[in-house]
Amino acid sequence: MSTETIAADSASQAAPLVEMNDISIAFGGIRAVDHASIDLYPGEVVGLLGHNGAGKSTLIKVLSGAYKRDSGTIRIDGRDAEISNPRDAKAFGIETIYQTLALADNVDAAANLYLGRELRTRWGTLDDIAMEAECRKVMGRLNPNFRRFKEPVKSLSGGQRQSVAIARAIHFNARILIMDEPTAALGPQETAQVGELIKQLKAQGIGIFLISHDIHDVFDLADRVTVMKNGRVVGTARVGDVTKDEVLGMIILGKCPPGAIPGPGAIKS
Amino acid sequence: MTEQSNTGGPAASNEGLLTRLIRAAEIDTRMLGMLAAMLVIWVGFDIISSILRPGGGGLFGGSFLTSRNLWILLVQTSVIAVMTTGMVLVIVLRQIDLSVGSMLSIVAVATGVLQVFELGPMLGVGHPAIWIIAVLFAIVLGAAIGAFNGVLIAYGQIPSFIVTLGGLIAFSGAAFLIASGVTVAPMDKTFKLIGGNGPAASIGPVWSWALAAVACIGIGLAVVAGRRRRLTFNFKPKPVWAEILSVVVGCAAVLGTTAVVNSYLYPPRVAERFALDNKIPIPPGVENKAGQAICQAADKVVSCLDGLTFQTGYPIPVLIMLAVGLVMTFVARRTRFGRYVFATGGNPEAAELAGVNTKRLTVMVFTLMGALVGISAIIASARLDAATTALGTLNELYVIAAAVIGGTSLAGGIGTIFGAILGALLMQSLQSGMALLNVDSAYTNIVVGVVLVFAVFVDQIYRRRVK
Ligand SMILES: Nc1ncnc2c1ncn2[C@@H]1O[C@H](COP(=O)(O)OP(=O)(O)OP(=O)(O)O)[C@@H](O)[C@H]1O
Ligand SMILES: [Mg+2]
Numbered sequence: 001m002s003t004e005t006i007a008a009d010s011a012s013q014a015a016p017l018v019e020m021n022d023i024s025i026a027f028g029g030i031r032a033v034d035h036a037s038i039d040l041y042p043g044e045v046v047g048l049l050g051h052n053g054a055g056k057s058t059l060i061k062v063l064s065g066a067y068k069r070d071s072g073t074i075r076i077d078g079r080d081a082e083i084s085n086p087r088d089a090k091a092f093g094i095e096t097i098y099q100t101l102a103l104a105d106n107v108d109a110a111a112n113l114y115l116g117r118e119l120r121t122r123w124g125t126l127d128d129i130a131m132e133a134e135c136r137k138v139m140g141r142l143n144p145n146f147r148r149f150k151e152p153v154k155s156l157s158g159g160q161r162q163s164v165a166i167a168r169a170i171h172f173n174a175r176i177l178i179m180d181e182p183t184a185a186l187g188p189q190e191t192a193q194v195g196e197l198i199k200q201l202k203a204q205g206i207g208i209f210l211i212s213h214d215i216h217d218v219f220d221l222a223d224r225v226t227v228m229k230n231g232r233v234v235g236t237a238r239v240g241d242v243t244k245d246e247v248l249g250m251i252i253l254g255k256c257p258p259g260a261i262p263g264p265g266a267i268k269s
Numbered sequence: 270m271t272e273q274s275n276t277g278g279p280a281a282s283n284e285g286l287l288t289r290l291i292r293a294a295e296i297d298t299r300m301l302g303m304l305a306a307m308l309v310i311w312v313g314f315d316i317i318s319s320i321l322r323p324g325g326g327g328l329f330g331g332s333f334l335t336s337r338n339l340w341i342l343l344v345q346t347s348v349i350a351v352m353t354t355g356m357v358l359v360i361v362l363r364q365i366d367l368s369v370g371s372m373l374s375i376v377a378v379a380t381g382v383l384q385v386f387e388l389g390p391m392l393g394v395g396h397p398a399i400w401i402i403a404v405l406f407a408i409v410l411g412a413a414i415g416a417f418n419g420v421l422i423a424y425g426q427i428p429s430f431i432v433t434l435g436g437l438i439a440f441s442g443a444a445f446l447i448a449s450g451v452t453v454a455p456m457d458k459t460f461k462l463i464g465g466n467g468p469a470a471s472i473g474p475v476w477s478w479a480l481a482a483v484a485c486i487g488i489g490l491a492v493v494a495g496r497r498r499r500l501t502f503n504f505k506p507k508p509v510w511a512e513i514l515s516v517v518v519g520c521a522a523v524l525g526t527t528a529v530v531n532s533y534l535y536p537p538r539v540a541e542r543f544a545l546d547n548k549i550p551i552p553p554g555v556e557n558k559a560g561q562a563i564c565q566a567a568d569k570v571v572s573c574l575d576g577l578t579f580q581t582g583y584p585i586p587v588l589i590m591l592a593v594g595l596v597m598t599f600v601a602r603r604t605r606f607g608r609y610v611f612a613t614g615g616n617p618e619a620a621e622l623a624g625v626n627t628k629r630l631t632v633m634v635f636t637l638m639g640a641l642v643g644i645s646a647i648i649a650s651a652r653l654d655a656a657t658t659a660l661g662t663l664n665e666l667y668v669i670a671a672a673v674i675g676g677t678s679l680a681g682g683i684g685t686i687f688g689a690i691l692g693a694l695l696m697q698s699l700q701s702g703m704a705l706l707n708v709d710s711a712y713t714n715i716v717v718g719v720v721l722v723f724a725v726f727v728d729q730i731y732r733r734r735v736k
Contacts (some may be wrong), residue, residue: 066622087624102622105681106615107608115612116624118605125603133502152615168623 017207018126018176023062023072026068032058034231035072035264038177040207045198047222047239048211049251055231056211057099059267060178063209064096065089076176082257093175097182099211101165105154109146109164112153113171140168142197143190156187167192170201177201177208184219195221215244230256232265281351294511299676299731303691307698314702321706340581342694344465344652348666349591350693351645353671354597355638357689360605360672361614362634363681364422364429368436369642369668372414373661375444376646380407381453381656384460400460408643414440417638420631422668429635437665441624444658454655464582464652474512474531477582481527488519530587535579543579586648590690595645598686614681670717671696674724696720732733 018040025033033055039092040046048056061067063074065086076092089096103112110131119127119134132149139146144161153161160171162185169177179198183191198208198221212218219226219239227234227250234250241259249255256266291298311334318331325332332338352369359366392399418436422429455461462470472480492512499506506512535543538608542550583591601607613620613627621627645664645714650656675692677684696717 064622086622090624096622098622102616102619103610104615104619104623104682107612111608111612112623115608115620118603118608125599126605126608129498129502129504132504154615250642 006172010034015047016040016075017044017077018063019073019075020059020063021073021075023059023074024070024121025058025062025067026070031231033062033069036228036231037263038209038226038233038236040209042175042207043202043205045202045208045210045222046219047225048209048228049213049215049218049247050228050234051251054226054228057180058231059228060096060180060209060211061098063089063176064094064178066096066098067196083213087116090172093173094171094178095169095174095176096178097165097180099180099184101161103153103161103164108132108151109139109149109153109156109167111133112164113138113168115168117172118251132183134171136170139163142193144168158188159190160204160244163190164187166197169263170197178211179208181213183212183214191217193231212225215247219244219247226263229265233263234265235260235262237261276386291416293508294514295507297685299728300685300688300691302727302731303675303688303695307691307695308694308700310702313699314705318702318705332705336529336533338701338705339529340584342697343530343587343590344584345693345701346690346697347586347735348645348649348652349463349667349671349697350590350690351593351648352638352641352664352668353675353689353693354593354686355634355641356668356672357597357675357684357686358601358610358634359429359638360669360677360679361681361684362419362610362631363614363617364634365669365679366418366429366433366629366635366638367417367665367669368433368440369638370415370661370666371437371440371444372411372639372642372662373412373646373649373664374658375447376407376411376643377439377656377660378444378448378453378658379410380646381456381650382447384457385453385455389457395458397459399457400463401455403460404463404647407647408640411643411646412636412640415642416632416636418639419635422635423628423631440660441658448658448659450657452655452657456651456654456656461651461654463589464650464654466582466652466654468535468539468579470528471581471584472588473582474580477527477531477581480583480588481523484523485520488523489516492516527583530583531580533581535581537655540579564660586652589644589648593641594686594690601686606630606633607619611682614683616682620713649700667693669695670721674721676728692724 011107016039017039020036020038023033023036024031036055036059038046038048038059048060050056058067062069062072063083065083065088068084074083081088081092083092083094087150100187107115110128112137114131119130121127135149139149143160146160146163148160153164156164162182166179166182169179183194186194195217198210202208210218210222222239224236224238224244225247226236227247229251234254235256237247237257237260242257246259249257250260250266252263254267256262295522309669312329314333315325315327315329315331318325318333319327320331322332326335327338328334352373356366357368377629380403383406384399388396388399388402408587417554418429418432421427421432424434450547456464461467464470492515496512498508528545534540601610609625609630612623613625613630617627648662649660653660671693672684672689674695675685675687675689677689699717699720700713703716704710
């Protein structure tokens with residue numbers, strides 16, 4: 001517990017790792033994200049909450065390079081960052097576990113783990129054996145029961161696929177980790193393991209955006225929460241400054257409690 | 270971390286012995302099925318032809334399983350097979366290329382015009398540089414046209430079906446203009462060898478055996494290296510018997526093919542001509558016999574040219590096909606590019622999110638397709654000793670059909686180079702076999718069409734049962 005407090009304290013003093021300012025993006029007529037701002041410090045977990053279709057996934061996809069924003073700025077380490085595709089984001093050390101997992105279904109776990117950064121032999125050919133060996137190590141930590149290393153991931157269970165997606169995000173020394181409902185398909189044991197993992201990564205100074213519908217999990221793991229509603233940010237608060245009920249009020253009614261900093265989506269009363 | 274687990278997933282104890290053996294040896298049962306189908310077709314044609322026209326000298330008394338027919342079959346397969354290896358990657362990427370036939374025409378005609386009307390007069394007919402320039406030109410031109418297709422598809426966001434359908438129509442028109450409607454001939458004499466015509470266009474028995482030996486050693490070394498590598502990572506290797514089996518089967522295939530191509534003897538008059546040209550002494554009693562009517566009628570050289578036998582060995586187009594097959598298998602399975610093609614075909618969005626530049630990848634795949642069309646155009650025009658606008662007609666359909674018969678899934682993400690080459694060989698076998706039986710080509714087309722649909726039908730059932 002004490003290490004956590006230190007991490008959080010030092011976090012508040014350091015420069016923000018990520019600042020997304022006034023981000024907007026529309027699909028056709030739908031304003032999926034509407035002037036949203038959010039930030040993240042090193043060693044901090046920020047929980048992103050909101051109802052279905054609130055714009056959480058869309059907002060973080062702007063950061064991960066999957067979508068191009070219509071307006072707004074992104075700053076990484078205090079400097080303007082141009083992120084226009086997933087390769088740009090990875091170059092900034094941003095790794096993402098997508099809600100849809102985004103796995104190549106017809107290749108195996110190791111090929112997915114290393115997709116885009118394959119290990120190669122000294123002749124430049126794919127080193128499948130080394131990749132499988134590494135894959136076995138990582139998966140051993142995340143999901144010790146996992147055995148199906150030769151099968152295309154299409155034939156894996158939902159939870160096994162999710163483990164592969166998590167393994168891929170944590171294996172490459174990310175500085176910024178985006179987790180979009182990372183435990184949605186996991187059993188209780190695997191979920192607990194991911195919780196432990198988040199704490200470890202946080203202790204290493206990695207900043208994490210955690211999207212989840214499980215408010216208890218978010219209160220356990222996050223330092224701050226940001227709530228979105230209809231594409232707009234309702235407010236942001238330290239988890240110590242608000243109660244779960246108040247956060248539920250933010251999600252459902254868009255009502256910003258006194259402990260939180262209101263955003264453009266908060267209803268004025 | 271010394272994982273020694275079974276790779277097979279859930280415990281499988283109630284399987285038959287055969288299933289377990291196949292699994293332990295990691296044998297591709299689908300490929301096995303294709304080989305079996307091929308065997309049935311070959312034996313079937315030989316038996317039927319032996320009934321219709323006995324005394325063909327084939328394995329079952331017909332005229333299909335003769336070394337001559339198989340040798341010609343391989344040469345005929347090469348044009349389609351080379352292009353099919355590229356089409357596999359195109360289809361795996363969830364794209365299609367309908368323009369390869371017209372592209373072949375345009376490349377062949379342009380290359381023909383270059384060597385006959387430009388390089389010939391400029392360097393002097395028969396200049397040794399002509400064939401080299403022509404070959405490079407054909408490959409580069411093919412790659413350029415392919416890249417053009419690829420850019421329109423990837424960056425113009427036009428469906429490949431439309432872009433290449435346009436290409437199918439437009440390129441054949443362009444080919445006609447370049448040739449100004451005439452047949453461009455003859456080709457340069459060295460260039461012509463690439464088509465496999467004549468004694469000098471095959472490498473002969475000694476080199477063929479040498480090549481076979483190298484291939485066998487290569488197979489052995491690859492298996493040993495693979496095994497070593499698995500052991501250094503503490504992975505459970507394949508059982509030793511399975512490793513030995515794969516070397517033996519691979520070697521047997523190589524040696525068998527070599528024996529077949531080596532046992533094809535030059536036709537009598539060609540043999541005599543070759544002997545005279547190369548100052549090879551003709552044994553007494555054989556001279557002048559070659560031109561006799563008896564020799565012209567018989568397929569068998571030995572009987573009429575007793576003592577004067579020349580074995581052909583591998584013809585150059587077949588060597589090109591084998592080399593392309595090897596290189597493309599390597600590209601598909603062992604390189605990053607190949608991995609990206611398969612991953613993108615499996616889930617384009619996921620590949621893009623993982624950092625694969627899928628647009629650039631698409632351009633690269635179509636460029637590679639074009640370069641392979643260039644190689645096929647060289648073989649086709651060299652074989653015909655002429656370049657005509659009609660050279661590539663309908664080739665796109667044969668190429669796509671071969672890839673699909675060979676197990677390439679039009680849904681993307683699945684396919685093998687080896688399977689596609691087998692598919693091309695299977696289709697060519699049907700066509701050659703029916704030509705041998707004097708079946709009207711209209712019926713041949715019906716059969717090939719039916720086989721295509723049936724192959725995919727069987728494939729669907731197979732995949733459903735495996736999954
Ligand atoms: N690619 C797209 N094209 C069109 N509309 C989209 C697209 N992606 C998202 N949207 C719309 O944008 C809005 C926000 O979607 P988003 O996926 O960000 O919600 P979310 O907060 O992640 O919801 P959930 O909790 O269900 O995952 C929704 O109305 C959705 O329909
Ligand atoms: Mg979402």
